[in-house]
Amino acid sequence: xxxxxxxxxxxxxxxxxxxxxxxxxxxxxxxxxxxxxxxxxxxxxxxxxxxxxxxxxxxxxxxxxxxxxxxxxxxxxxxxxxxxxxxxxxxxxxxxxxxxxxxxxxxxxxxxxxxxxxxxxxxxxxxxxxxxxxxxxxxxxxxxxxxxxxxxxxxxxxxxxxxxxxxxxxxxxxxxxxxxxxxxxxxxxxxxxxxxxxxxxxxxxxxxxxxxxxxxxxxxxxxxxxxxxxxxxxxxxxxxxxxxxxxxxxxxxxxxxxxxxxxxxxxxxxxxxxxxxxxxxxxxxxxxxxxxxxxxxxxxxxxxxxxxxxxxxxxxxxxxxxxxxxxxxxxxxxxxxxxxxxxxxxxxxxxxxxxxxxxxxxxxxxxxxxxxxxxxxxxxxxxxxxxxxxxxxxxxxxxxxxxxxxxxxxxxxxxxxxxxxxxxxxxxxxxxxxxxxxxxxxxxxxxxxxxxxxxxxxxxxxxxxxxxxxxxxxxxxxxxxxxxxxxxxxxxxxxxxxxxx
Numbered sequence: 001x002x003x004x005x006x007x008x009x010x011x012x013x014x015x016x017x018x019x020x021x022x023x024x025x026x027x028x029x030x031x032x033x034x035x036x037x038x039x040x041x042x043x044x045x046x047x048x049x050x051x052x053x054x055x056x057x058x059x060x061x062x063x064x065x066x067x068x069x070x071x072x073x074x075x076x077x078x079x080x081x082x083x084x085x086x087x088x089x090x091x092x093x094x095x096x097x098x099x100x101x102x103x104x105x106x107x108x109x110x111x112x113x114x115x116x117x118x119x120x121x122x123x124x125x126x127x128x129x130x131x132x133x134x135x136x137x138x139x140x141x142x143x144x145x146x147x148x149x150x151x152x153x154x155x156x157x158x159x160x161x162x163x164x165x166x167x168x169x170x171x172x173x174x175x176x177x178x179x180x181x182x183x184x185x186x187x188x189x190x191x192x193x194x195x196x197x198x199x200x201x202x203x204x205x206x207x208x209x210x211x212x213x214x215x216x217x218x219x220x221x222x223x224x225x226x227x228x229x230x231x232x233x234x235x236x237x238x239x240x241x242x243x244x245x246x247x248x249x250x251x252x253x254x255x256x257x258x259x260x261x262x263x264x265x266x267x268x269x270x271x272x273x274x275x276x277x278x279x280x281x282x283x284x285x286x287x288x289x290x291x292x293x294x295x296x297x298x299x300x301x302x303x304x305x306x307x308x309x310x311x312x313x314x315x316x317x318x319x320x321x322x323x324x325x326x327x328x329x330x331x332x333x334x335x336x337x338x339x340x341x342x343x344x345x346x347x348x349x350x351x352x353x354x355x356x357x358x359x360x361x362x363x364x365x366x367x368x369x370x371x372x373x374x375x376x377x378x379x380x381x382x383x384x385x386x387x388x389x390x391x392x393x394x395x396x397x398x399x400x401x402x403x404x405x406x407x408x409x410x411x412x413x414x415x416x417x418x419x420x421x422x423x424x425x426x427x428x429x430x431x432x433x434x435x436x437x438x439x440x441x442x443x444x445x446x447x448x449x450x451x452x453x454x455x456x457x458x459x460x461x462x463x464x465x466x467x468x469x470x471x472x473x474x475x476x477x478x479x480x481x482x483x484x485x486x487x488x489x490x491x492x493x494x495x496x497x498x499x500x501x
Contacts (some may be wrong), residue, residue, distance in 0.1 A: 055303045056462040084217040086208040090237045091227035092267035109229035129232045136236035144196050151189045199239035208238050283437035293324050299447045304454045312349045312450050332431040339439040344390050350450045351399045359398045
């Protein structure tokens with residue numbers, strides 16, 4: 001029988017009730033006036049309710065400001081921006097370095113540099129790109145065929161014959177066969193196939209990249225034209241799904257960690273591994289610099305990981321900082337032991353948050369003095385499993401939907417099997433820099449997924465519960481008043497030296 005983390009259950013329902021009663025008034029002006037009256041110095045943003053929702057609104061306003069900026073741009077500028085971002089995002093430095101031995105790339109680069117200032121070269125460059133696109137699309141279609149063979153298994157030959165037939169219902173029949181596949185692995189393969197088919201359309205229709213638009217963009221990157229030439233030379237680099245679907249990872253940890261780092265970094269790691277770089281050293285290199293733990297610090301300091309939004313981190317924040325301190329002092333065994341306990345604790349806390357959001361993960365014994373988890377609810381059929389272990393939680397509960405399938409396999413099979421031996425001191429030799437750094441990567445992944453889930457939950461909650469009138473009033477209070485106050489201070493400060501003179 002597992003114990004619920006003390007104080008971990010946040011009162012989401014009570015917040016819902018509080019806001020429902022507060023915002024059910026027919027007159028928004030009356031509501032805003034009431035909040036103003038109850039606010040210290042009449043400033044709306046100092047009201048307790050406002051203090052709760054302002055962090056939510058800050059993200060909404062940031063999103064709205066970005067939308068406003070994009071909407072104000074001319075259409076051609078937006079397309080040019082998309083092309084420039086694609087070039088920077090998909091063409092890595094190591095790809096460029098490796099291509100220096102490819103004469104066809106060097107020829108393309110030479111023409112690209114001329115075409116930047118001399119438009120007459122662009123037509124020839126376009127012909128090169130069109131030809132290379134055909135070859136790239138053949139590569140992607142071949143990858144789709146390989147995945148479909150893996151997906152449909154013994155039905156693959158029948159599927160191919162059916163596609164080649166004149167049967168008017170062939171697509172419907174294929175779709176019904178696909179729907180009969182229930183394993184999560186097959187769903188993942190099918191999702192990759194869908195993304196690859198989408199990438200084919202995006203590359204073929206020049207949605208992500210256009211030579212003219214890319215060359216017209218002014219970008220502060222000395223290798224930008226090298227990157228443009230590389231995309232022209234290898235258009236399949238624009239398909240992330242193609243690049244990742246063909247990788248044989250030496251360590252499954254990388255498979256899901258790649259989802260959270262830029263694709264150019266992924267490409268650099270893949271090429272480095274091919275050239276002999278030990279993938280296990282990647283995380284050691286990642287966490288060695290002074291700012292190596294910056295992403296972890298950002299998440300554990302986020303408002304969303306603490307009350308009133310959640311208690312997923314909360315009191316664990318100091319302990320996580322101490323684990324980082326141990327690692328930096330080369331105290332690997334205490335760091336490893338602490339990480340094993342911390343990772344498990346955050347997973348339980350995240351599951352409790354999800355349960356409080358209505359996901360129905362646990363059955364509690366409400367009669368005991370301390371709240372006890374007596375069973376875990378299966379996401380498949382709603383049955384109760386009394387084996388309340390972390391493995392059961394990851395495999396059968398709705399937490400399983402949130403986390404990557406490869407991560408769950410890795411956690412239950414490789415990561416967790418040596419847990420007891422390490423914690424009981426029988427296997428302290430596993431506390432190597434590589435193994436400890438890998439555990440920090442697991443911690444970062446779980447914190448990142450937790451943060452995304454919690455932030456998305458509250459963003460949706462804010463859109464549903466907070467009236468437009470109050471949002472505008474808080475926006476004025478937060479931004480317009482503050483800006484005016486800042487301008488006043490600036491004006492006052494600029495006057496002082498003048499008065500002295």
